[in-house]
Amino acid sequence: MATIEGFRIGNFKVLKDITLGRLWNYQQVEPLTPITAVIGKNGTGKSTLFDAFGFLSDCLKAGVEEACDARGRGGFGRIRSQGQTGPVEFEVYYREDVNSRPITYELSINSDRGGRPYVHKERLRQRRHGEETGRPFSFLILNEGKGVAWKGEKEGFRTDEGRDESKDIDELLDLLHKSGRESKETELVELEDKRRLGIATLGALKQHPRISAFRKFIEGWYLSYFTPDSARVLPLAGPQKHLSIHGDNLGNVVQFMERDHPSRFRSILDRIADKIPGLGKIDSVKTDDDRLLLRFQDKGFKDPFFIQQMSDGTLKAFAYLLLLEDPSPPPFLCIEEPENGLYHTLMDVLASEFREYTTRRGKKSQVFITTHQPYFVDALLPEEVWVLEKGKAGFSSIKRASDNEIVRNMVEQGLPLGGLWYSEYLDSR
Protein backbone atom coordinates (compact mmCIF):
# COMPACT_ATOMS: atom_id res chain seq x y z
CA MET A 1 0.00 0.00 0.00
CA ALA A 2 1.20 3.53 -0.75
CA THR A 3 2.73 5.51 2.08
CA ILE A 4 3.75 9.11 2.61
CA GLU A 5 7.37 9.30 3.71
CA GLY A 6 7.32 13.04 4.13
CA PHE A 7 5.72 16.28 3.08
CA ARG A 8 6.31 20.01 3.02
CA ILE A 9 3.81 22.83 3.29
CA GLY A 10 4.54 26.41 2.27
CA ASN A 11 2.51 29.58 2.76
CA PHE A 12 -0.54 27.72 4.01
CA LYS A 13 -1.96 29.88 6.80
CA VAL A 14 0.14 29.63 9.99
CA LEU A 15 2.33 26.99 8.30
CA LYS A 16 4.65 29.19 6.27
CA ASP A 17 7.32 26.55 5.83
CA ILE A 18 7.21 23.21 7.57
CA THR A 19 8.52 19.78 6.67
CA LEU A 20 7.59 16.49 8.26
CA GLY A 21 9.67 13.43 7.48
CA ARG A 22 11.74 12.78 4.38
CA LEU A 23 11.85 14.59 1.03
CA TRP A 24 13.90 13.83 -2.09
CA ASN A 25 16.45 16.48 -1.12
CA TYR A 26 16.12 15.89 2.61
CA GLN A 27 17.19 12.26 2.93
CA GLN A 28 19.11 12.38 6.18
CA VAL A 29 15.94 12.11 8.28
CA GLU A 30 13.77 9.09 8.97
CA PRO A 31 10.59 8.82 6.92
CA LEU A 32 7.22 9.24 8.60
CA THR A 33 6.10 6.34 10.75
CA PRO A 34 2.78 4.52 10.15
CA ILE A 35 1.32 6.56 13.01
CA THR A 36 1.99 10.28 13.08
CA ALA A 37 0.64 12.40 15.90
CA VAL A 38 0.88 16.17 16.04
CA ILE A 39 0.65 18.07 19.29
CA GLY A 40 1.03 21.75 20.15
CA LYS A 41 -0.55 24.60 22.08
CA ASN A 42 -3.75 26.28 20.94
CA GLY A 43 -3.36 28.19 17.72
CA THR A 44 -0.10 26.53 16.68
CA GLY A 45 -1.57 24.96 13.53
CA LYS A 46 -2.81 21.44 14.26
CA SER A 47 -6.17 22.00 12.59
CA THR A 48 -4.36 23.82 9.80
CA LEU A 49 -2.15 20.80 9.21
CA PHE A 50 -5.16 18.51 9.15
CA ASP A 51 -6.83 20.92 6.76
CA ALA A 52 -3.78 20.96 4.48
CA PHE A 53 -4.56 17.32 3.64
CA GLY A 54 -8.24 18.15 3.26
CA PHE A 55 -7.37 21.07 1.02
CA LEU A 56 -5.16 18.98 -1.23
CA SER A 57 -7.81 16.33 -1.52
CA ASP A 58 -10.48 18.98 -2.27
CA CYS A 59 -8.18 20.53 -4.92
CA LEU A 60 -8.02 17.18 -6.66
CA LYS A 61 -11.75 16.58 -6.53
CA ALA A 62 -13.11 20.06 -7.16
CA GLY A 63 -10.30 22.26 -8.44
CA VAL A 64 -8.30 24.86 -6.54
CA GLU A 65 -10.85 27.67 -6.55
CA GLU A 66 -13.63 25.58 -5.06
CA ALA A 67 -11.19 24.06 -2.59
CA CYS A 68 -10.18 27.55 -1.40
CA ASP A 69 -13.82 28.36 -0.68
CA ALA A 70 -14.87 24.97 0.69
CA ARG A 71 -15.18 24.00 4.37
CA GLY A 72 -15.21 27.59 5.57
CA ARG A 73 -11.70 28.30 4.27
CA GLY A 74 -12.80 31.71 3.05
CA GLY A 75 -10.91 31.95 -0.23
CA PHE A 76 -7.29 32.13 -1.33
CA GLY A 77 -6.62 35.43 0.48
CA ARG A 78 -7.28 33.78 3.82
CA ILE A 79 -5.44 30.60 3.02
CA ARG A 80 -2.16 32.17 2.01
CA SER A 81 0.08 32.96 4.97
CA GLN A 82 -0.58 36.52 5.99
CA GLY A 83 1.86 39.08 4.60
CA GLN A 84 3.25 36.64 1.99
CA THR A 85 3.04 37.12 -1.74
CA GLY A 86 4.40 33.76 -2.92
CA PRO A 87 2.31 30.77 -3.92
CA VAL A 88 0.79 28.24 -1.53
CA GLU A 89 2.93 25.12 -1.91
CA PHE A 90 2.69 21.44 -1.15
CA GLU A 91 5.22 18.71 -1.65
CA VAL A 92 4.40 15.06 -0.99
CA TYR A 93 7.12 12.42 -1.00
CA TYR A 94 5.48 9.05 -1.28
CA ARG A 95 6.12 5.46 -2.22
CA GLU A 96 3.58 3.35 -4.09
CA ASP A 97 4.77 0.24 -2.22
CA VAL A 98 7.84 -0.85 -0.28
CA ASN A 99 9.68 -1.95 -3.39
CA SER A 100 9.04 1.05 -5.60
CA ARG A 101 11.10 4.19 -5.90
CA PRO A 102 9.65 7.21 -4.09
CA ILE A 103 7.79 9.82 -6.10
CA THR A 104 7.65 13.53 -5.34
CA TYR A 105 4.56 15.55 -6.13
CA GLU A 106 4.86 19.31 -6.06
CA LEU A 107 1.98 21.71 -6.36
CA SER A 108 1.96 25.46 -6.21
CA ILE A 109 -1.16 27.60 -6.26
CA ASN A 110 -1.19 31.32 -6.80
CA SER A 111 -3.73 34.00 -7.54
CA ASP A 112 -4.16 35.56 -10.96
CA ARG A 113 -4.55 39.27 -11.69
CA GLY A 114 -8.20 39.08 -10.78
CA GLY A 115 -7.31 37.54 -7.41
CA ARG A 116 -8.64 34.10 -8.36
CA PRO A 117 -6.54 31.06 -7.43
CA TYR A 118 -5.12 28.86 -10.18
CA VAL A 119 -2.60 26.06 -10.47
CA HIS A 120 0.70 27.82 -10.91
CA LYS A 121 2.94 24.75 -11.16
CA GLU A 122 2.68 21.03 -10.81
CA ARG A 123 5.34 18.40 -11.05
CA LEU A 124 5.89 14.70 -10.44
CA ARG A 125 9.35 13.25 -10.28
CA GLN A 126 11.18 10.06 -9.46
CA ARG A 127 14.80 8.91 -9.29
CA ARG A 128 16.26 6.47 -11.76
CA HIS A 129 16.68 2.81 -10.72
CA GLY A 130 19.65 2.42 -8.41
CA GLU A 131 20.14 6.15 -7.85
CA GLU A 132 20.11 7.21 -4.24
CA THR A 133 21.13 10.82 -4.64
CA GLY A 134 20.93 13.61 -7.17
CA ARG A 135 17.95 15.26 -8.76
CA PRO A 136 15.08 12.97 -9.68
CA PHE A 137 13.69 12.91 -13.23
CA SER A 138 10.48 14.85 -13.78
CA PHE A 139 7.84 12.86 -15.62
CA LEU A 140 5.13 15.48 -15.40
CA ILE A 141 5.84 19.19 -15.62
CA LEU A 142 3.09 21.75 -15.82
CA ASN A 143 3.64 25.50 -15.67
CA GLU A 144 0.58 27.72 -15.94
CA GLY A 145 -1.47 24.90 -17.44
CA LYS A 146 1.06 24.03 -20.14
CA GLY A 147 3.57 21.28 -20.00
CA VAL A 148 4.71 17.83 -20.84
CA ALA A 149 4.08 14.34 -19.54
CA TRP A 150 6.32 11.34 -20.11
CA LYS A 151 4.31 8.31 -21.10
CA GLY A 152 4.21 5.03 -19.20
CA GLU A 153 7.31 4.50 -17.11
CA LYS A 154 9.55 6.78 -19.21
CA GLU A 155 12.30 8.42 -17.28
CA GLY A 156 11.56 12.07 -17.91
CA PHE A 157 13.64 15.19 -17.69
CA ARG A 158 16.29 16.52 -15.39
CA THR A 159 18.93 19.19 -15.36
CA ASP A 160 22.46 18.62 -14.15
CA GLU A 161 23.31 19.58 -10.59
CA GLY A 162 24.29 23.19 -10.32
CA ARG A 163 22.16 24.36 -13.23
CA ASP A 164 19.08 26.47 -12.74
CA GLU A 165 16.34 23.90 -13.03
CA SER A 166 13.39 26.21 -13.43
CA LYS A 167 15.11 28.11 -16.25
CA ASP A 168 15.83 24.86 -18.09
CA ILE A 169 12.24 23.75 -17.63
CA ASP A 170 10.90 27.03 -19.01
CA GLU A 171 13.17 26.64 -22.03
CA LEU A 172 12.17 23.02 -22.54
CA LEU A 173 8.47 23.78 -22.39
CA ASP A 174 8.85 26.76 -24.65
CA LEU A 175 10.73 24.71 -27.23
CA LEU A 176 8.34 21.78 -27.13
CA HIS A 177 5.20 23.87 -27.31
CA LYS A 178 6.50 26.16 -30.04
CA SER A 179 7.51 23.23 -32.19
CA GLY A 180 4.42 21.25 -31.18
CA ARG A 181 6.69 18.21 -31.24
CA GLU A 182 5.65 15.14 -29.37
CA SER A 183 7.68 12.00 -29.35
CA LYS A 184 7.17 8.35 -28.59
CA GLU A 185 8.06 9.21 -25.04
CA THR A 186 6.39 12.53 -24.44
CA GLU A 187 2.98 14.04 -24.69
CA LEU A 188 2.37 17.77 -24.80
CA VAL A 189 -0.26 18.92 -22.39
CA GLU A 190 -2.34 22.05 -22.41
CA LEU A 191 -5.05 22.15 -19.81
CA GLU A 192 -8.28 23.90 -20.61
CA ASP A 193 -8.99 24.83 -17.04
CA LYS A 194 -6.11 26.31 -15.04
CA ARG A 195 -8.04 25.83 -11.82
CA ARG A 196 -8.03 22.04 -12.12
CA LEU A 197 -5.09 19.87 -11.17
CA GLY A 198 -3.21 18.25 -14.02
CA ILE A 199 -3.06 15.01 -12.04
CA ALA A 200 -6.87 14.99 -11.98
CA THR A 201 -7.06 15.13 -15.78
CA LEU A 202 -4.01 13.09 -16.75
CA GLY A 203 -4.50 10.64 -13.90
CA ALA A 204 -7.66 9.47 -15.62
CA LEU A 205 -5.65 8.28 -18.62
CA LYS A 206 -4.30 4.78 -18.97
CA GLN A 207 -1.08 5.89 -20.65
CA HIS A 208 0.00 7.59 -17.41
CA PRO A 209 0.05 4.80 -14.82
CA ARG A 210 2.23 6.64 -12.31
CA ILE A 211 0.02 9.73 -12.42
CA SER A 212 -3.09 7.55 -12.10
CA ALA A 213 -1.62 5.74 -9.11
CA PHE A 214 -0.89 9.00 -7.35
CA ARG A 215 -4.33 10.39 -8.13
CA LYS A 216 -5.94 7.22 -6.79
CA PHE A 217 -3.81 7.44 -3.67
CA ILE A 218 -5.03 10.96 -2.83
CA GLU A 219 -8.60 10.02 -3.73
CA GLY A 220 -8.34 7.23 -1.19
CA TRP A 221 -7.42 9.50 1.73
CA TYR A 222 -9.95 9.45 4.49
CA LEU A 223 -10.34 12.65 6.49
CA SER A 224 -12.69 12.22 9.37
CA TYR A 225 -15.23 14.99 9.95
CA PHE A 226 -17.25 12.79 12.27
CA THR A 227 -19.78 14.39 14.59
CA PRO A 228 -22.12 12.41 16.85
CA ASP A 229 -25.06 14.48 15.57
CA SER A 230 -24.52 13.54 11.95
CA ALA A 231 -24.39 9.90 13.04
CA ARG A 232 -27.80 10.33 14.65
CA VAL A 233 -29.67 10.75 11.36
CA LEU A 234 -31.70 7.79 10.18
CA PRO A 235 -30.29 6.66 6.84
CA LEU A 236 -32.23 4.64 4.30
CA ALA A 237 -31.65 0.94 4.85
CA GLY A 238 -28.99 -0.88 2.82
CA PRO A 239 -25.63 -2.25 3.90
CA GLN A 240 -22.60 -0.08 3.15
CA LYS A 241 -18.94 -1.05 3.46
CA HIS A 242 -17.35 2.28 4.32
CA LEU A 243 -18.17 4.83 6.96
CA SER A 244 -18.76 8.25 5.39
CA ILE A 245 -16.53 11.12 6.53
CA HIS A 246 -19.30 12.64 8.67
CA GLY A 247 -20.53 9.28 9.96
CA ASP A 248 -24.10 9.72 8.70
CA ASN A 249 -24.24 6.13 7.38
CA LEU A 250 -23.26 4.50 10.66
CA GLY A 251 -26.42 2.34 10.62
CA ASN A 252 -25.64 1.12 7.10
CA VAL A 253 -22.13 0.09 8.11
CA VAL A 254 -23.55 -1.76 11.12
CA GLN A 255 -25.94 -3.55 8.77
CA PHE A 256 -23.02 -4.52 6.55
CA MET A 257 -20.87 -5.74 9.43
CA GLU A 258 -23.73 -7.72 10.97
CA ARG A 259 -24.32 -9.42 7.65
CA ASP A 260 -20.81 -9.89 6.25
CA HIS A 261 -18.49 -9.84 9.26
CA PRO A 262 -20.51 -10.92 12.30
CA SER A 263 -17.58 -12.13 14.38
CA ARG A 264 -15.57 -8.95 13.76
CA PHE A 265 -18.61 -6.92 14.64
CA ARG A 266 -19.02 -8.81 17.89
CA SER A 267 -15.40 -8.26 18.75
CA ILE A 268 -15.80 -4.48 18.25
CA LEU A 269 -18.70 -4.52 20.67
CA ASP A 270 -16.73 -6.55 23.19
CA ARG A 271 -13.83 -4.14 23.02
CA ILE A 272 -15.88 -1.03 23.72
CA ALA A 273 -18.33 -2.70 26.08
CA ASP A 274 -15.30 -3.36 28.24
CA LYS A 275 -14.62 0.33 28.63
CA ILE A 276 -18.09 1.86 28.54
CA PRO A 277 -20.03 0.86 31.65
CA GLY A 278 -23.27 -0.97 31.01
CA LEU A 279 -22.98 -1.08 27.22
CA GLY A 280 -24.28 -4.34 25.84
CA LYS A 281 -25.43 -5.34 22.40
CA ILE A 282 -25.70 -2.89 19.48
CA ASP A 283 -27.72 -3.80 16.42
CA SER A 284 -29.80 -2.22 13.68
CA VAL A 285 -33.53 -2.37 13.07
CA LYS A 286 -35.48 -1.30 10.02
CA THR A 287 -38.33 1.19 10.50
CA ASP A 288 -41.62 0.96 8.56
CA ASP A 289 -40.37 3.60 6.12
CA ASP A 290 -37.18 1.60 5.41
CA ARG A 291 -34.84 3.64 7.52
CA LEU A 292 -32.20 2.21 9.78
CA LEU A 293 -32.32 2.71 13.46
CA LEU A 294 -29.39 1.74 15.67
CA ARG A 295 -30.45 0.11 18.88
CA PHE A 296 -28.29 -0.52 21.88
CA GLN A 297 -28.84 -2.43 25.03
CA ASP A 298 -27.77 -1.06 28.37
CA LYS A 299 -27.20 -3.94 30.75
CA GLY A 300 -29.05 -2.19 33.58
CA PHE A 301 -32.32 -1.83 31.67
CA LYS A 302 -34.89 -4.14 30.16
CA ASP A 303 -35.74 -2.12 27.06
CA PRO A 304 -33.17 -1.06 24.48
CA PHE A 305 -32.24 2.56 23.76
CA PHE A 306 -32.01 4.08 20.31
CA ILE A 307 -29.26 6.03 18.62
CA GLN A 308 -30.74 9.42 19.54
CA GLN A 309 -30.33 8.48 23.20
CA MET A 310 -26.82 7.12 22.87
CA SER A 311 -24.15 9.30 24.51
CA ASP A 312 -21.79 11.30 22.27
CA GLY A 313 -18.68 9.49 23.51
CA THR A 314 -20.21 6.03 23.08
CA LEU A 315 -21.22 6.87 19.54
CA LYS A 316 -17.80 8.23 18.75
CA ALA A 317 -15.86 5.29 20.18
CA PHE A 318 -18.17 2.92 18.34
CA ALA A 319 -17.84 4.81 15.04
CA TYR A 320 -14.02 4.89 15.24
CA LEU A 321 -13.77 1.19 15.91
CA LEU A 322 -16.09 0.50 12.99
CA LEU A 323 -14.00 2.76 10.78
CA LEU A 324 -10.81 1.01 11.84
CA GLU A 325 -12.37 -2.38 11.04
CA ASP A 326 -13.15 -1.36 7.45
CA PRO A 327 -12.48 -4.50 5.39
CA SER A 328 -10.76 -2.45 2.69
CA PRO A 329 -9.14 0.31 4.74
CA PRO A 330 -8.11 3.65 3.25
CA PRO A 331 -4.33 3.99 2.86
CA PHE A 332 -4.23 7.28 4.74
CA LEU A 333 -6.51 8.12 7.62
CA CYS A 334 -6.58 11.58 9.22
CA ILE A 335 -8.41 12.32 12.43
CA GLU A 336 -8.42 15.55 14.37
CA GLU A 337 -8.39 15.18 18.12
CA PRO A 338 -9.92 11.70 18.21
CA GLU A 339 -9.90 11.90 22.02
CA ASN A 340 -12.50 14.67 22.19
CA GLY A 341 -15.34 13.55 24.38
CA LEU A 342 -13.79 10.18 25.24
CA TYR A 343 -12.96 9.09 28.77
CA HIS A 344 -9.23 8.75 29.40
CA THR A 345 -9.31 4.97 29.86
CA LEU A 346 -10.36 4.68 26.22
CA MET A 347 -7.09 6.30 25.10
CA ASP A 348 -4.93 3.21 25.18
CA VAL A 349 -7.69 1.23 23.42
CA LEU A 350 -7.83 3.83 20.70
CA ALA A 351 -4.06 3.99 20.37
CA SER A 352 -3.72 0.23 20.08
CA GLU A 353 -6.59 0.12 17.59
CA PHE A 354 -4.79 2.72 15.46
CA ARG A 355 -1.58 0.78 15.71
CA GLU A 356 -3.26 -2.42 14.69
CA TYR A 357 -4.97 -0.63 11.85
CA THR A 358 -1.61 0.36 10.35
CA THR A 359 -0.59 -3.26 9.97
CA ARG A 360 -3.92 -4.97 9.44
CA ARG A 361 -3.75 -7.97 7.13
CA GLY A 362 -0.28 -7.07 5.98
CA LYS A 363 -1.46 -3.75 4.51
CA LYS A 364 0.54 -0.76 5.52
CA SER A 365 -1.98 1.99 6.14
CA GLN A 366 -1.03 5.29 7.72
CA VAL A 367 -2.77 7.19 10.46
CA PHE A 368 -2.32 10.90 10.99
CA ILE A 369 -3.84 12.47 14.07
CA THR A 370 -3.71 15.69 16.04
CA THR A 371 -4.19 15.51 19.77
CA HIS A 372 -4.25 17.34 23.10
CA GLN A 373 -4.33 14.16 25.17
CA PRO A 374 -1.19 13.05 27.11
CA TYR A 375 -2.72 9.62 27.82
CA PHE A 376 -2.95 9.04 24.11
CA VAL A 377 0.64 10.18 23.60
CA ASP A 378 1.71 7.77 26.37
CA ALA A 379 1.08 4.96 23.92
CA LEU A 380 3.30 6.52 21.23
CA LEU A 381 7.01 6.53 20.46
CA PRO A 382 9.09 9.73 20.17
CA GLU A 383 9.54 9.30 16.41
CA GLU A 384 5.76 9.22 16.01
CA VAL A 385 5.13 12.52 17.74
CA TRP A 386 5.63 15.98 16.24
CA VAL A 387 5.42 19.21 18.18
CA LEU A 388 4.18 22.45 16.63
CA GLU A 389 5.35 25.72 18.10
CA LYS A 390 4.53 29.26 17.17
CA GLY A 391 7.48 31.55 16.60
CA LYS A 392 7.78 35.28 17.28
CA ALA A 393 6.89 36.21 13.70
CA GLY A 394 3.53 34.43 14.11
CA PHE A 395 4.33 31.35 12.03
CA SER A 396 4.81 27.86 13.37
CA SER A 397 7.69 25.43 13.19
CA ILE A 398 7.59 21.70 13.86
CA LYS A 399 9.96 19.30 15.62
CA ARG A 400 10.00 15.56 16.01
CA ALA A 401 9.97 14.49 19.65
CA SER A 402 12.72 11.96 18.87
CA ASP A 403 15.07 14.80 17.88
CA ASN A 404 15.36 15.61 21.55
CA GLU A 405 17.98 13.33 23.06
CA ILE A 406 16.79 13.77 26.63
CA VAL A 407 13.28 12.75 25.61
CA ARG A 408 14.60 9.76 23.69
CA ASN A 409 16.66 8.58 26.65
CA MET A 410 13.86 9.02 29.13
CA VAL A 411 11.46 7.03 26.98
CA GLU A 412 14.09 4.31 26.61
CA GLN A 413 14.25 4.18 30.37
CA GLY A 414 10.53 3.51 30.46
CA LEU A 415 9.05 6.95 31.09
CA PRO A 416 5.83 7.49 29.13
CA LEU A 417 5.98 10.15 26.44
CA GLY A 418 2.69 11.81 27.39
CA GLY A 419 3.99 12.24 30.93
CA LEU A 420 7.10 13.95 29.58
CA TRP A 421 4.96 16.22 27.48
CA TYR A 422 2.87 17.03 30.54
CA SER A 423 6.05 17.89 32.40
CA GLU A 424 7.01 20.22 29.54
CA TYR A 425 9.96 18.17 28.31
CA LEU A 426 8.65 18.46 24.77
CA ASP A 427 8.61 22.25 24.83
CA SER A 428 11.57 24.24 23.54
CA ARG A 429 13.74 25.46 26.32
Ligand SMILES: Nc1ncnc2c1ncn2[C@@H]1O[C@H](COP(=O)(O)OP(=O)(O)OP(=O)(O)O)[C@@H](O)[C@H]1O
Ligand atom coordinates in the same frame (compact mmCIF):
# COMPACT_ATOMS: atom_id res chain seq x y z
N1 LIG B 1 -3.57 33.18 6.66
C1 LIG B 1 -2.98 33.02 7.84
N2 LIG B 1 -1.69 33.39 8.00
C2 LIG B 1 -1.06 33.23 9.18
N3 LIG B 1 -1.64 32.70 10.26
C3 LIG B 1 -2.91 32.30 10.15
C4 LIG B 1 -3.64 32.43 8.95
N4 LIG B 1 -4.89 31.97 9.15
C5 LIG B 1 -4.92 31.59 10.44
N5 LIG B 1 -3.74 31.79 11.05
C6 LIG B 1 -3.35 31.48 12.45
O1 LIG B 1 -3.50 30.12 12.66
C7 LIG B 1 -4.09 29.90 13.93
C8 LIG B 1 -5.08 28.76 13.88
O2 LIG B 1 -4.40 27.60 13.87
P1 LIG B 1 -5.14 26.23 14.14
O3 LIG B 1 -6.60 26.41 14.19
O4 LIG B 1 -4.59 25.28 13.17
O5 LIG B 1 -4.58 25.93 15.60
P2 LIG B 1 -4.72 24.61 16.47
O6 LIG B 1 -3.33 24.14 16.76
O7 LIG B 1 -5.64 23.67 15.81
O8 LIG B 1 -5.34 25.18 17.81
P3 LIG B 1 -6.39 24.51 18.81
O9 LIG B 1 -5.59 23.63 19.71
O10 LIG B 1 -6.92 25.68 19.55
O11 LIG B 1 -7.43 23.79 18.03
C9 LIG B 1 -4.87 31.15 14.26
O12 LIG B 1 -4.76 31.36 15.63
C10 LIG B 1 -4.21 32.21 13.47
O13 LIG B 1 -3.33 32.90 14.31
Ligand SMILES: [Mg+2]
Ligand atom coordinates in the same frame (compact mmCIF):
# COMPACT_ATOMS: atom_id res chain seq x y z
MG1 LIG C 1 -7.49 22.96 16.28
